[in-house]
Amino acid sequence: MNPDICRERENATFNTETLTNMLDGSAEKTRRRREIESLVINDPDFQHDDPNFMSRSERYDAAVKKSSQMIMKLRDYGISDPEEIYFYKRTARRTFHEAFGLHYTMFLPTLYSQCTPEQQKKWLPLAENFKALGTYAQTELGHGTHIRKLETTATYDPSTQEFVLNCPTVSSIKWWPGGLGKTSNHAIVLAQLYTLGKCHGLHAFIVPIRCMKTHQPLPGVTVGDIGPKFGFEEVDNGYLKLENVRIPRENMLMKYAQVEPDGSYLKPPSDKLTYGTMVFIRAMIVGESARALSKSCTIAIRYSAVRHQSELRPGEPEPQILDYQAQQYKLFPLLAAAYAFTFVGQYMSDTYHRITGHINQGDFSQLPELHALAAGLKAFTTWTANAGIEVCRMACGGHGYLCCSGLPDIYVTFTPTCTYEGENTVMMLQTARFLVKCYRQAREGQQLSGTVSYLNEQQRLQPQPVSSRPTVVNINDLASLVEAYKLRAAKLVEVAAKSLQGELQRSISQEDAWNNSSIELVRASDAHCHYVVVELFAAKLSEISDTAVHSVLNTLALLYALHGITLNSGDFLQLSQITQRIKALLVEIRPNAVALVDSFDYNDEMLNSVLGRYDGNVYESMFEWAKRSPLNRTEVRSFIIFNIIQKK
Numbered sequence: 214m215n216p217d218i219c220r221e222r223e224n225a226t227f228n229t230e231t232l233t234n235m236l237d238g239s240a241e242k243t244r245r246r247r248e249i250e251s252l253v254i255n256d257p258d259f260q261h262d263d264p265n266f267m268s269r270s271e272r273y274d275a276a277v278k279k280s281s282q283m284i285m286k287l288r289d290y291g292i293s294d295p296e297e298i299y300f301y302k303r304t305a306r307r308t309f310h311e312a313f314g315l316h317y318t319m320f321l322p323t324l325y326s327q328c329t330p331e332q333q334k335k336w337l338p339l340a341e342n343f344k345a346l347g348t349y350a351q352t353e354l355g356h357g358t359h360i361r362k363l364e365t366t367a368t369y370d371p372s373t374q375e376f377v378l379n380c381p382t383v384s385s386i387k388w389w390p391g392g393l394g395k396t397s398n399h400a401i402v403l404a405q406l407y408t409l410g411k412c413h414g415l416h417a418f419i420v421p422i423r424c425m426k427t428h429q430p431l432p433g434v435t436v437g438d439i440g441p442k443f444g445f446e447e448v449d450n451g452y453l454k455l456e457n458v459r460i461p462r463e464n465m466l467m468k469y470a471q472v473e474p475d476g477s478y479l480k481p482p483s484d485k486l487t488y489g490t491m492v493f494i495r496a497m498i499v500g501e502s503a504r505a506l507s508k509s510c511t512i513a514i515r516y517s518a519v520r521h522q523s524e525l526r527p528g529e530p531e532p533q534i535l536d537y538q539a540q541q542y543k544l545f546p547l548l549a550a551a552y553a554f555t556f557v558g559q560y561m562s563d564t565y566h567r568i569t570g571h572i573n574q575g576d577f578s579q580l581p582e583l584h585a586l587a588a589g590l591k592a593f594t595t596w597t598a599n600a601g602i603e604v605c606r607m608a609c610g611g612h613g614y615l616c617c618s619g620l621p622d623i624y625v626t627f628t629p630t631c632t633y634e635g636e637n638t639v640m641m642l643q644t645a646r647f648l649v650k651c652y653r654q655a656r657e658g659q660q661l662s663g664t665v666s667y668l669n670e671q672q673r674l675q676p677q678p679v680s681s682r683p684t685v686v687n688i689n690d691l692a693s694l695v696e697a698y699k700l701r702a703a704k705l706v707e708v709a710a711k712s713l714q715g716e717l718q719r720s721i722s723q724e725d726a727w728n729n730s731s732i733e734l735v736r737a738s739d740a741h742c743h744y745v746v747v748e749l750f751a752a753k754l755s756e757i758s759d760t761a762v763h764s765v766l767n768t769l770a771l772l773y774a775l776h777g778i779t780l781n782s783g784d785f786l787q788l789s790q791i792t793q794r795i796k797a798l799l800v801e802i803r804p805n806a807v808a809l810v811d812s813f814d815y816n817d818e819m820l821n822s823v824l825g826r827y828d829g830n831v832y833e834s835m836f837e838w839a840k841r842s843p844l845n846r847t848e849v850r851s852f853i854i855f856n857i858i859q860k861k
């Protein structure tokens with residue numbers, strides 16, 4: 214064990230196991246998680262070479278093999294709890310995605326949430342036993358964001374009681390769905406529903422695309438892989454062109470909307486229920502932001518504890534780079550954000566399941582807030598985590614640029630979360646739409662609830678414009694900082710609403726007024742989400758009984774809130790002493806930095822990083838890793854070069 218990293222652990226002021234248990238929910242949950250992870254770690258079937266040493270085809274084949282092995286092994290172990298399956302799979306997958314990913318994350322959830330009981334009886338056994346392997350085909354070449362304009366059509370033929378699926382133009386070709394290129398034999402296809410000559414908008418259909426016996430594309434189906442991407446090497450994101458493909462009427466997901474045998478259409482309680490799977494994934498992505506950022510912080514902070522570089526005081530030994538204030542200022546606010554997003558991810562998942570429980574009982578009243586919250590927090594946390602992973606990579610110097618650091622793979626795998634499942638700017642504008650509506654309701658005296666109730670508060674407190682109020686902040690008191698974030702959010706929502714109003718008074722259209730206020734609208738959503746994150750971090754602290762853990766997390770929460778103020782000082786009165794206070798907090802966190810990342814409890818196999826190894830033996834591991842590179846398997850290439858040189 215590296216002596217530096219041992220010393221770091223001796224200096225910690227709290228028990229990492231206590232914090233790990235808190236993050237897992239209990240000591241028993243930690244035990245069980247580790248037990249499941251060890252099933253993968255000790256399984257020779259999952260010991261393979263680094264995918265970075267493989268070609269794309271080899272990586273795809275290895276990923277499909279691993280997906281199949283996981284299915285068999287989970288059955289053999291009798292692991293069926295979704296959370297335990299997730300622990301098992303994320304340990305086996307490490308940083309990488311899997312070709313079956315969309316089957317689990319979107320195909321199955323869509324069947325669960327949008328099929329009638331009869332349809333579930335038919336499709337769930339097929340899908341749960343992987344006979345029907347599916348993806349979620351919504352995006353087309355011409356449209357990803359604006360789904361009301363998707364062009365694929367599903368036209369009902371009452372004479373045969375079938376839907377005819379068509380991609381009428383090049384721009385209507387389905388493009389991007391994960392697992393579509395080679396893996397899936399079915400797809401949930403989102404298409405414009407036409408029946409009795411009328412278009413009823415976007416609906417979901419189960420479309421067989423490959424033969425379940427031969428895996429060959431079915432008649433009328435053109436399907437394939439869209440080619441190499443920035444990352445996601447294991448995932449066969451694909452294209453799908455449907456030409457007069459007929460499916461039975463029963464293949465339209467009819468929990469909410471129906472087409473009768475004669476072609477008559479029964480409308481759903483809300484036309485946004487078809488969008489439900491996207492809300493689910495957005496809500497879950499918040500937790501993924503926490504995991505990507507916490508893994509990156511674990512790697513960068515452990516490495517910074519063992520890396521010695523430069524000279525702090527002449528004549529003294531080279532210090533650990535973690536002792537540089539500049540290095541602490543890069544990493545510790547991200548460490549604080551990783552903890553904040555971990556708690557927000559838990560809140561978002563709980564809120565999603567609570568509100569969808571009400572929706573399943575027919576109460577749709579909280580759907581707008583769920584959509585706004587999931588959209589905003591997905592955008593807010595992925596933007597922060599995406600930028601943070603790059604900061605962690607660069608904080609590791611040249612070695613951070615090596616694949617064996619794990620950081621390039623974390624980055625290229627995580628970064629599309631800012632685009633897919635709702636492009637982040639578009640998501641922030643969706644949240645803004647909800648906030649402006651709530652602001653107007655508060656102005657009219659309506660009582661708001663949930664995360665927007667502060668808009669009532671600000672109206673009641675003082676009627677004059679929020680933006681004119683002084684901001685007095687006690688920078689050592691988290692409750693006071695939460696108030697500052699609340700006031701900032703209220704102020705920026707008011708600025709955006711007033712911008713819209715001003716544009717409308719110039720008598721331009723609602724749509725142009727909206728577009729001309731987009732900058733304020735996005736900033737209002739960002740401020741709202743930032744307030745929600747700070748508020749939830751503070752609320753979590755009140756649940757912690759262990760004084761040592763409470764103290765270290767309180768320090769992190771203060772750092773997160775104060776650092777956020779310096780990043781947005783234009784919105785807050787710039788409090789000159791904040792920078793000094795931040796410096797003092799960095800010093801406070803320094804002795805606990807390694808223990809704080811240890812508490813995330815990532816085993817080396819999952820972290821997949823020679824820089825972030827638990828034992829800190831970085832250099833030895835890097836050299837061993839490099840020697841395994843395929844380029845080093847033979848000397849032939851240097852022989853070729855030798856020949857070229859001889860010939861000159």
Ligand SMILES: CC(C)(COP(=O)(O)OP(=O)(O)OC[C@H]1O[C@@H](n2cnc3c(N)ncnc32)[C@H](O)[C@@H]1OP(=O)(O)O)[C@@H](O)C(=O)NCCC(=O)NCCSC(=O)CCCC(=O)O
Nearest residue numbers: 351357358359360361485488491492580584633634635646
């Ligand atoms: C941007 C919008 C939301 C706009 O939708 P629209 O129908 O044009 O609605 P609008 O006129 O803006 O607003 C009308 C109204 O619809 C509401 N609404 C919008 N979306 C939802 C929802 N999901 N749940 C509940 N309500 C929703 C809005 O809040 C509006 O409500 P309001 O009228 O203001 O009361 C939509 O086009 C959209 O969601 N675009 C993003 C598409 C997307 O997320 N694609 C993901 C494809 S799958 C994928 O990427 C997989 C990733 C891979 C992986 O996970 O591994």
Ligand SMILES: Cc1cc2nc3c(=O)[nH]c(=O)nc-3n(C[C@H](O)[C@H](O)[C@H](O)COP(=O)(O)OP(=O)(O)OC[C@H]3O[C@@H](n4cnc5c(N)ncnc54)[C@H](O)[C@@H]3O)c2cc1C
Nearest residue numbers: 349351352356357358389390391629632633634635636638
């Ligand atoms: C790795 C990956 C996996 C994917 N997997 C799937 C999948 O499994 N299934 C699936 O159906 N799709 C999938 N997608 C597609 C993904 O959902 C879309 O790419 C995403 O929804 C963004 O849509 P777009 O590509 O059309 O971007 P665009 O909307 O064209 O975005 C381009 C720019 O236009 C801006 N813009 C667009 N509309 C507005 C607006 N109203 N106001 C302001 N600015 C706007 C955006 O902010 C952005 O800056 C995947 C994509 C990726 C990268």
